Amino acid sequence: MQFDMREIAGVVKSAGALLFDTRAAGEITVKGRADFVTQVDLNLQERIKRELFRRYPAVQFMGEEQDNSGLDPAGAVWILDPVDGTTNLIHHYNQSAVSLGLYEKGVGLAGVIYQPFTDELFCAAKGCGAFLNGKPIRVSKTPTLAESLVAVGTNPYCKQAAPGNFAAFQRVFEACQDIRRSGSAALDLAYVACGRLDAYFEQNLKPWDYAAGMVLLKEAGGQVTDYEGKPPSLWKNSDLVAGNGKIEPELYRLLRKG
Ligand code: IPD
Ligand code: CA
Ligand code: CA
Numbered sequence: 352m353q354f355d356m357r358e359i360a361g362v363v364k365s366a367g368a369l370l371f372d373t374r375a376a377g378e379i380t381v382k383g384r385a386d387f388v389t390q391v392d393l394n395l396q397e398r399i400k401r402e403l404f405r406r407y408p409a410v411q412f413m414g415e416e417q418d419n420s421g422l423d424p425a426g427a428v429w430i431l432d433p434v435d436g437t438t439n440l441i442h443h444y445n446q447s448a449v450s451l452g453l454y455e456k457g458v459g460l461a462g463v464i465y466q467p468f469t470d471e472l473f474c475a476a477k478g479c480g481a482f483l484n485g486k487p488i489r490v491s492k493t494p495t496l497a498e499s500l501v502a503v504g505t506n507p508y509c510k511q512a513a514p515g516n517f518a519a520f521q522r523v524f525e526a527c528q529d530i531r532r533s534g535s536a537a538l539d540l541a542y543v544a545c546g547r548l549d550a551y552f553e554q555n556l557k558p559w560d561y562a563a564g565m566v567l568l569k570e571a572g573g574q575v576t577d578y579e580g581k582p583p584s585l586w587k588n589s590d591l592v593a594g595n596g597k598i599e600p601e602l603y604r605l606l607r608k609g
Pocket of ligand 2 (some may be wrong): 436
């Protein structure tokens with residue numbers, strides 16, 4: 352399908368300003384254990400959905416804060432996480448992003464991740480490369496896990512997975528330089544794409560957490576798979592390993608040990 356990358360990035364960036372609405376960020380509804388939605392999440396989703404529909408009426412829309420049943424996997428679809436890092440937003444941690452992917456027949460066409468607190472716009476389109484604020488980005492060249500900085504994700508809404516999860520963190524921590532935990536899967540993926548991190552892994556993510564990041568990583572020379580090395584699903588939850596294409600074999604070995 353035809354799309355205008357600048358236009359899509361513009362829609363995401365201008366909606367991103369809504370993340371500064373502290374009053375709306377304080378209007379919180381509980382979705383589950385440690386899982387919240389704020390009025391900012393809802394406002395952002397509504398605005399981006401409306402803007403995209405006006406420009407691309409034939410493209411379907413998947414968003415975290417709506418019922419996504421009935422989407423046709425064969426058609427084109429926007430996949431939006433209006434606020435990735437809602438817990439960070441509630442705590443004024445200033446580490447949250449808007450994440451929008453575009454897929455057709457399971458193929459990633461475009462990805463945009465915008466972090467308004469640092470004004471960093473990560474963009475990628477299939478076959479055109481990946482960019483941060485207009486400058487090309489690439490994954491790191493770090494050859495071994497021992498020299499790597501690795502982000503972990505805690506799978507925070509599934510506390511019963513903590514023992515296995517934290518055991519994996521320890522194995523990776525002992526094998527790499529150090530680990531990080533940001534609270535935004537989209538930003539973890541964007542940071543791997545631009546080489547600030549060498550890898551990132553987390554269990555049980557949702558398609559909107561990684562739809563944009565997968566396009567970004569591919570275009571930046573990296574890769575994203577599940578813990579088995581297979582492509583993550585766009586239609587159900589998936590475990591995720593993102594890396595620079597060099598250190599994944601070591602990571603898979605450590606993650607599968609549990
Ligand atoms: C969450 C963040 C977090 C990750 C969770 C995600 P949300 O997204 O990406 O870093 O650990 O698994 O669900 O709920 O803030 O959109
Ligand atoms: Ca998310
Ligand atoms: Ca979200």
